[in-house]
Amino acid sequence: MSGLVSAWNEAWRGPNPAVSVAFSPDGGAVGLDALAREQTHFATTTMPGSVELPASSGQLCGQAGPLILPAALLPVGVAYNLPGIRSVRLNAAILAGMFEKKITRWNDPLILQENPGTTLPDLEVKPLLSDKDKDVTEAVTEYLSQEAGDEWAHGITTEWPDTVDVQDKTKPLELDNTVGGLAVLDRGIIGSRYSTASLQFDGSYQSFSPDSVLAAIEAGETTLRGPGSLEQELDGQAGYALAVKEYVVFCREYSHAQTAGLVSSWGQSVFSETGQRNANIFASALPPSRKTTEQAKELVANIAEGTE
Amino acid sequence: MSGLKRHADNAIQGNGTPLSHRHMNDAVIRDQSSSRSGRKLFFQLLGLFSLVISLWALATPLMAFPDEPAHTIKAAAVVRNQITVQEGMSFGHGIHVKVPAYIANLDSQRCYKYRPDTSAGCAPAIPAEDTYETIGVTTAGTYNPGYYWLVGQPSLWLSGAPAIYAMRIISAVLTSVFLAAGFTALSRFLRPQIPVLLASVSMTPMVLFLGSGINPNSLEVAATMAAFCGFIVLLDNAHRPKAIMPAIVTVAAASVTLANTRQVSLIWLLCVFLVGLSFYQRRSIVAAFRNRYVLVAVAATVPGVVAGIAWILLMLNAPASAGVAPLGIINPIPGVRPDQGFLTMLDRFFGFFPQYVGVMGWLDSRLPDEVQMFWNFLIVIALLLPLTVRPLRRAAGYWLALAMLLIVPAILQAQVVTTMGFIWQGRYNLPLFIVVLISAGIAAGRLKISQSDAAKTVGRIVLLAAVAAHTLAFAYILRRYVVGIRELANWQIMITNPGWQPPLGWPALCVAYVVLMAVAAHFLYSFAFPGAVLLRWPPRFAAATRRGAGKPQSEPAPRATIEAESRL
Structure with a gap:
């Protein structure tokens, strides 16, 4: 996942030279736990539905809840x-x-x-x-x-x-x-x-x-599993349908306006054409379908200041 | 600095013979006088080192110093009462803390890191208005908080770049305190000339640069130097208990500081004591430790050292990290055994010497060859000088120090080579490197510097060359950040089209630096050649000066050859 985050980061830093991302590739469960403890601003995971957070973690992203978005397929x-x-x-x-x-x-x-x-x-x-x-x-x-x-x-x-x-x-x-x-x-x-x-x-x-994988992705459905949780299906009839799905998880609200703005900016960069191209070049990852990308961009743009 | 000269005059006369009552009275008077001169010397040196190192702090772009973002974040966290590691805060890439956003985001300054051809002008401004607290990551999370608590204070009342410069300058002054204390203590050595001169050689551009950033590595280097100098003087003057009070205080303060700096600092402290003890016979050591001032100092030091050890134990039992350090922080090499790591370190022994002289920035800015050559010349002389000592056991401490510089880093590196790869850098060895050079001076301390005209000429040439080398090092590093180091010479672009300017501008910093170096060289020359001056005014200015002061010029024109005399 480090390669992917580095690729997205390059896309973000291009037009925003005064920003930085610190990423630790500790695994999806650790990332979601850290997000729940407000120890990170975003997490990455491959199976967001299967992760059980420790009881001490609290509710993920408070009342507003998280955004769980498929961002790349490997x-x-x-x-x-x-x-x-x-x-x-x-x-x-x-x-x-x-x-x-x-x-x-x-x-x-x-x-x-x-x-x-x-x-x-x-x-x-x-x-x-x-x-x-x-x-x-x-x-x-x-x-x-x-x-x-x-x-x-x-x-x-x-x-x-x-x-x-x-x-x-x-x-x-x-x-x-x-x-x-x-x-x-x-x-x-x-x-x-x-x-x-x-x-x-x-x-x-x-x-x-x-x-072949792109064909499977593009023909695959985009499903909304819950408010803010998108799923990218792969259609095995249309193409090769075995890939690791990489999700990014944000909160819908952050306690500080600047933080919310930065996370939203970073998220939009992930789903931008440059971000996805970098992911392909540097991490051999393929983008989600156009439909999924558009829906993800819309959700990320609405990240705002709140209670987290 | 004049105190250094006066005290040297006194000290050279000491011969270590048993003292009569009259001699005792003389000694008491001399001790009181030297105490005052010692205090003056300390503050003069403190001022000099603080200014020189602060110039480096201004000349080096913020975060262009090894691991500076991590240490700055740690300092800002400690002064905000985030001292220990809590559950759920430790991750593979470091400890998470809450600090002002302008500090948490310091990694954004990295555009010129590892790119010596790139000017620091590519880095964005550090926004003073970003004071809201956010998540910062530091790899120094488990380090002892003492240094950071002091250095982090400006972040409580300043913001943006001014806050970080202020943090740097506090760190520079801390480092200077110990360097000044070390030199002051060393000036009380019975035969201080050679040790002080070699201690001055050990003040390489790298040591001064290292003092300028936010990183306890600099404090560790300076405190090791001070502890060693103080300890040696303590053993050397065991029969003059009051006279060595400053040395005793220096050893105690430096020992407590070292124990509370980094884990490895305790090893340097142990090395210092072993090397110091190796220079003296059992009788002198016992006499020193019967001194009640020493015993009081030991009693005062022990709790500080115990506190440092307790902190280490506390952090060893801190909540575990949720992940392993990613590549970049560690670089394990599969299949490399510890014994291979050990031998490789021995093999690289001399390869670290350029780093002792100067590889600045993120180890991406090696000083030019001429500067390296000059220091290598001095270092080789220093390392060979103890071979002139007979019997060789008089230099036992030096040989032990040299062996430690060879073996201790190799052992420390070997034990982590499997899990972390080759992480050792030359700057980690600087505490021992300085101890080696001063030990060489102590071993050769009975050599007398010839006061002949020829010797004065050689001394003058070497010191002026040292001023030139220091200044060139400073200017070269400014060039690296102002325009970048390219294949083709680009000094002129520093004037015509600078890509970055330090505070006050690079020309002003260079002028200030050369003046300070000249002042240091002037007093060092006077110390080596009492009554002589490094440079005289041109004749017409000198005549005017003589008319004004009514004093004749005393120093004859230099001539003849160098002379070395041993009293062994």
Whole structure:
């Protein structure tokens, strides 16, 4: 998240050289807790609905409540190392089986069935999974929960279940050196370095590409989950729909007019064209849909002085 | 500064032999006289250091000093009674506090940080009207509040840039108090000339620059110097209890200050005492610690030191941070072992020396080669001088100090290399660096400075070169902030198109600086060569002066070669 905030910050500081943002990447729960304790002016999170604040935190943003807005989407791909093979299709059930070592060979009949015409090697499947990036783990387990049916019984988690082998956090990823390896990575790491699998969404296979993810975003619905809480859905029929959703959380009111003005200014910069372009260039993130962006801008513009 | 000269004259005559009753009376009279001259000397030095360091405070743009925003925020928080760390205030990037917005937002001044080619003119104004309280972040949240309580006071009655300049100047005066006390104490050493001269060498541009910002690092450096000088003089004059009262007070005040500055300061204090003790035999040490003034001072110091330790323990048990420090604050290197960190630090031992001389700003503004060369020349002489001492054990304290400068930072860095990476900077070593140079002076203290004409000429050349080097360092750093350091020389643009101007303007600061340096050099020269003057007026002015004062010129024209004489 640091990269995203830095990218937005650059967009904000351009026309406002006398401002600064201090951001600590301590995780969404810590950020929301700090917001509730009035120890920060905004927070970032990937799953705002799932965070339970400590009892001592008090009500988030007082009576006026918070604004919870999807501000960026970071595509997540399934990267693999199979020399000479550029396109593999995997559905959620197969993926879950590979992670849990129920499917152990790349030429398993279930995989071959999804890849007619492709010759897959008789190589061991070597999942290279890490708990280092909890947001990615969360997004992938959410995808498996929604699409894999009974094949994934662990729900949405930020850490891989015990049935999955996890790599040592401190070691760098070894996908380059592991033939048969399989890893879930965000777009920033994948770049053009790794081959990625096409995944199945609602019965349709979608390839991993920024354009495909943008199509899923643009076709996805913008829903209002409550006053000031927007949700950006991804349409798997229209495009690749596996991404980490990054939300920014503001208060609707701040106790000081200057603070409210600064937060509103910063929020508008996040959703500005420059802010979103910076997020794409520096953090490989994609913007929410036009509709979501417009609604978010409107909500952020109304941040005002109040009781917080 | 004239007190320095007079006292030196007295001290040089001391020989350390047992005193008769008459001698005792003489000693009492001398002590009373030297006490007055010592007080005068202290205030003269305090004035000089305060002015010099304050010029650096004005010449350095606000927040162009290592970690200054974090320490400024801490100071503003402490004077607003936010002293300890409360639950829910500690995060990966630091402690959250509530301070005036113009202070909380000081990070906005960073546009020229790590960019030596960029003028400080890019930084926005610090708005004095932004006095509403908001969230500020400081990485110094767990530091002892003592220094910050003093330095933060102006933020209660001033706002904007004036408040921060005032905070800097309070810090500069605090630093100056200990530097002046250290020099004053050292002037009472039985053979003070070489130690005082090498202590003057240790006052590098970096030490003076460091005193100018809001950061307890400067106080730590000065207090270590004062504690060491006071302790050495205390041991050296154990038979003259009243005469060493200022030294005793200096040691006590500096020790309490060090214990209440930073955690690592306690280690410097321990080093100071070990080095000091290494210079003397057991008999002298026992005599010093039988002195009732010393015992009273120890009794007064212990509670202060205990308070400092108690604070450290309190902060070790403070509410835990909600996250780990992000990259930038720490830079761990996976796979590096502590022993590799230790050896790497030994390997970098001489690499830190340019930082002792001057790498200003956020370690982004290294002084030019000519300044570095001049100080390296002096430092090498200082480091080699103790090799002339026989027997070598007379210089045991110096060798211990040198070993500590090599090993102590390596140990401290090695123990955090796995979690934080290589975080050590040369300025952290400055307390020990100064102790090493003064130790070299003490070890070589029995060498007598030749009073020959040739020696005076050499002394004159070196001191004038020191004035030039100090002034060039000051002007160069002003250039760095006024127009930026480019590949092509751009001194002239400082006049034609300055991108930034310090308060009073850079020409006025430069003139004031060169005058102060010349004054310091003049008195140092008089101290090394009693009765001689650094520079004489041109003949026609001198004649007019003689007519006015009715005094003949005493110093013959310099000639001949340098002479060194050892009484060992």
